[in-house]
Every structure is written in C-alpha cells, then in structure tokens.
Amino acid sequence: MVIDDEMSMREFLSIMLEKEGYSVVAVDNGSDAIESIKKNNFDLIITDIKMPKVTGIDILKESIMMYPHTPVIMITAYASTDVAVEAMKLGAYDYITKPFKVDEIKIIIKNAIERKTLLDENFSLKEELKGHSHFFNIIGKSYKMHRVFELIQKVANGKSTVLITGESGTGKELVARAIHYYSERRDKPFVSISCSAIPETLLESELFGHQKGSFTGADSDKKGLFEVADGGVFFLDEVSEASLSIQVKLLRVLQEKEFKRVGGVNDIKVDVRIIAATNKNLRNAITEGKFREDLYYRLNVIPIELPPLRERKEDIPLLVSHFLNKYKSMNKKDIKGVSTHAMEMLERYKWRGNVRELENVIERAVILETTDSIQSQSLTDEIKEYTTEPPPVISYVPSKGLNLDEYIGEIERNIIINTLKKTGWIKKKAADLLNLSFRSFRYKLQKYHIEKKE
Numbered sequence: 001m002v003i004d005d006e007m008s009m010r011e012f013l014s015i016m017l018e019k020e021g022y023s024v025v026a027v028d029n030g031s032d033a034i035e036s037i038k039k040n041n042f043d044l045i046i047t048d049i050k051m052p053k054v055t056g057i058d059i060l061k062e063s064i065m066m067y068p069h070t071p072v073i074m075i076t077a078y079a080s081t082d083v084a085v086e087a088m089k090l091g092a093y094d095y096i097t098k099p100f101k102v103d104e105i106k107i108i109i110k111n112a113i114e115r116k117t118l119l120d121e122n123f124s125l126k127e128e129l130k131g132h133s134h135f136f137n138i139i140g141k142s143y144k145m146h147r148v149f150e151l152i153q154k155v156a157n158g159k160s161t162v163l164i165t166g167e168s169g170t171g172k173e174l175v176a177r178a179i180h181y182y183s184e185r186r187d188k189p190f191v192s193i194s195c196s197a198i199p200e201t202l203l204e205s206e207l208f209g210h211q212k213g214s215f216t217g218a219d220s221d222k223k224g225l226f227e228v229a230d231g232g233v234f235f236l237d238e239v240s241e242a243s244l245s246i247q248v249k250l251l252r253v254l255q256e257k258e259f260k261r262v263g264g265v266n267d268i269k270v271d272v273r274i275i276a277a278t279n280k281n282l283r284n285a286i287t288e289g290k291f292r293e294d295l296y297y298r299l300n301v302i303p304i305e306l307p308p309l310r311e312r313k314e315d316i317p318l319l320v321s322h323f324l325n326k327y328k329s330m331n332k333k334d335i336k337g338v339s340t341h342a343m344e345m346l347e348r349y350k351w352r353g354n355v356r357e358l359e360n361v362i363e364r365a366v367i368l369e370t371t372d373s374i375q376s377q378s379l380t381d382e383i384k385e386y387t388t389e390p391p392p393v394i395s396y397v398p399s400k401g402l403n404l405d406e407y408i409g410e411i412e413r414n415i416i417i418n419t420l421k422k423t424g425w426i427k428k429k430a431a432d433l434l435n436l437s438f439r440s441f442r443y444k445l446q447k448y449h450i451e452k453k454e
C-alpha cells in the first residue's frame with residue numbers, strides 16, 4: 001500500500017512497484033488508508049509522514065497494532081528527519097528521504113518483504129522452540145533470544161547476506177557459527193576475519209589475495225580468504241572498520257560474486273555466503289561518511305540484532321550455571337552453586353561487556369572461591385560496588401567514548417535508591433526530598449525498574 005497526498009509521488013511509486021511485480025493499492029489520505037489497513041493484511045506499507053489530518057505516524061501506529069509483522073516504510077523530506085527517527089522508535093521498518101535513489105528503494109522494499117515472510121513463518125517455529133534454554137551452543141531462554149534462535153533457523157539455508165549487530169560480547173560470532181552449522185554449507189569452510197585487527201593494506205591482500213610482485217614482500221601468488229571460503233561461509237567481523245576503498249571491493253563481491261587479487265588482472269568468481277557483524281551503529285557511520293550506504297543495504301538483507309545482556313536478565317542464571325559447570329571442571333573445584341546474594345548482584349549488574357564479561361567474572365570467582373558455593377566476596381569489585389555506590393563522577397571522557405544517557409541514568413538511579421533507603425522506602429517522602437512531583441518520581445521508579453527487594 002502506498003499512501004501519499006502528492007499525486008506525482010503516488011504514481012511514481014505505484015509504477016515502480018508494479019514494474020517490479022508487486023500489486024499496489026494507492027491512496028491519497030490517511031483516513032482511507034487506515035480503513036483499508038483494518039481490512040487487509042498488506043505485505044508492505046509505504047507512507048508519507050507529512051499529510052494533513054491523519055499523518056504517516058498515525059498510520060504507523062495503527063498498522064503496528066493491527067499487524068505487527070507488516071513493515072512500514074516512511075517517506076520524508078530532508079528537513080524533517082527528526083520525525084523519521086521518531087517513527088523508527090515507534091517501530092517503522094525504515095525511512096527514505098526525498099529525493100531518493102530508485103535502486104536503494106528497491107532493495108529496501110525487497111528486504112522488508114523478505115523479512116515479513118520470515119516473521120510470518122516464524123510463528124510456527126516459535127511453538128517448537130518453546131521451553132528450550134539453548135540452541136546450538138547459544139544459551140538463552142528469554143523471549144528476545146528465542147527470536148534470535150528462530151531467525152537463525154529460518155535464515156540458515158538461504159543465500160542472503162546476514163548482518164549481525166549487537167554490543168561487544170553479546171555472541172555475534174557464536175550466531176554466525178550457528179548459521180553456518182545449520183546450513184547446507186556446514187561441511188564447507190567457515191572463514192572469519194576481523195576488519196579491525198589488520199592494517200588496511202594487509203587486509204586487502206588477506207581478503208582478496210595477491211599476485212606475485214604486486215608489492216614489496218609479495219614474493220609468491222597468494223589466495224585470499226574469499227577463495228579459501230569458496231562454497232562456505234565468510235564471516236566479516238567488525239565490518240564498520242573496513243576502509244572506504246575496501247568497502248568498494250566488498251560491494252563488488254556482494255553484487256557480482258567476483259573480485260581481483262591485488263595486482264591481478266583476472267576476475268575470480270566465488271560462491272560464498274557472507275555474514276557480517278558490527279558493534280557500531282552503521283547508520284551513524286553512514287551519516288559521518290565512514291560507511292557506504294549502498295554497502296549497508298547489501299549487507300543488511302537479513303538483520304539479526306543481539307540484545308544486550310541487561311535487557312534479558314532472565315538468561316543470567318542459566319549462563320551463570322553454564323559457565324560455572326565449565327570452569328569448575330576445568331579447575332577441578334567442587335562448587336555446587338551461587339549464593340542468593342551473589343546471584344542477586346549478578347542479576348542487577350549492568351554487564352557492559354555482556355556475556356563475555358559474565359564468563360570472565362565466573363571463571364575468576366571459581367578460582368578465588370574457598371567455600372562450596374560462589375559468594376559475593378569472590379565477585380569483582382565493580383560488581384560489588386555497583387549495587388551500593390553511585391558511579392564515580394568523571395571529568396574526562398574515556399577514549400572509547402561514553403554513553404551519556406546511561407551514565408547519567410545510573411547516577412540518577414543510585415540517588416533514588418539511596419533516598420528511598422533513607423526514607424525507609426516511603427516514596428512520597430523520597431520524592432519531596434528530591435524536589436520531584438510524585439508523578440515524575442513514580443515515572444523514574446518505573447524507568448529504572450526500582451522496587452523494594454523483600
């Protein structure tokens with residue numbers, strides 16, 4: 001469905017989509033659109049944001065309520081991208097800014113529809129997976145991780161490029177390996193390379209190989225990793241770190257499945273499935289001119305987003321016992337479990353390093369522990385202090401950057417908890433002490449999930 005009050009835009013999109021083989025319903029106003037959305041489960045909705053009376057945002061909200069799987073793409077003029085970002089937060093699939101490039105829209109549309117099909121099919125898969133606490137060797141029973149498991153199964157046998165995103169330590173590489181494992185390519189190589197670990201000139205020859213004599217030190221022909229991966233899966237880790245010139249070459253591999261060796265003249269054809277991963281926001285990198293938009297669309301055919309550990313706390317006890325088992329046998333220690341207090345601290349902690357950090361903490365605790373269950377004393381200072389003290393006030397920004405909202409939030413949360421402790425958890429008193437209305441105080445309690453632990 002195409003919704004725009006401008007006739008030229010409606011016609012342009014309708015003609016383009018019909019040429020691509022889709023059937024299109026086009027309407028010129030929001031209220032007719034909503035009427036129609038109530039009656040039909042569209043595969044895709046493309047709507048202008050700015051329209052008189054009923055806006056694109058109204059349509060988006062209605063559609064998400066009725067058919068959460070239907071992707072909604074927003075059209076916006078350059079001047080109003082703020083609204084577009086708002087729309088993304090509300091659950092829009094993507095937005096396109098006017099004037100736009102036809103090729104890009106085509107890819108966005110194709111991806112959106114592919115994703116809807118996946119989500120629809122996943123409904124039945126979800127039933128099968130219910131109650132499982134792991135998949136391949138990925139531990140998790142949270143709803144968010146189950147969504148990831150379903151996606152892995154669904155996409156394993158396709159050829160489409162997968163883009164795995166998520167903070168450091170959330171298991172991106174594990175997911176890439178799981179996709180390989182469940183695919184028809186499992187007996188073929190899984191080749192992985194991190195674009196950040198290797199200097200640019202070397203990276204190019206690592207990826208594509210080189211011809212003898214093409215640069216100092218190239219004293220023989222060398223196969224690139226793309227050739228090594230032929231028939232299998234190529235895992236391109238930290239793809240945001242690839243230089244712009246490497247990006248151009250990657251684009252070519254994705255589009256034509258061919259490339260040249262460094263210093264070579266012949267095109268080499270390969271059959272590889274590409275899985276890319278990044279812990280950066282590629283959209284920001286695009287805005288900053290560090291990442292090619294066309295490459296992004298090629299990579300992001302099937303996005304898999306790994307949730308940070310703090311957003312799936314119900315997985316923490318499972319992960320803890322998994323790592324506990326692993327490290328107690330490695331260290332030949334007879335540790336039966338984790339004390340309630342220690343577990344509480346583990347569940348409360350922020351886990352900026354996600355599962356990797358949790359694993360390290362458990363390994364260390366197993367080594368340090370002298371009783372037969374992990375006590376809070378064996379946890380790191382960071383975890384112990386996290387529950388009691390506010391984060392240190394810093395006057396400089398660490399070189400790896402800082403998430404200001406999270407940082408301020410943490411301070412705010414700590415002040416609130418300490419105030420509540422002071423008032424014996426009488427909320428009204430605490431709100432008064434902090435000079436907040438009761439309403440906004442209550443809002444903050446919800447926001448930070450603060451409740452009195454019995």
Ligand SMILES: Nc1ncnc2c1ncn2[C@@H]1O[C@H](COP(=O)(O)OP(=O)(O)OP(=O)(O)O)[C@@H](O)[C@H]1O
Pocket residue numbers: 137138139140166167168169170171172173174175278279355356359
């Ligand atoms: N759900 C999980 N279950 C079991 N182990 C996990 C899980 N997620 C991550 N791990 C483990 O945590 C460690 C980090 O995972 P991985 O290397 O896949 O993270 P990543 O997302 O690639 O991180 P980075 O961005 O830093 O490269 C690995 O040892 C992995 O086995």
Ligand SMILES: [Mg+2]
Pocket residue numbers: 172173237
């Ligand atoms: Mg990784």
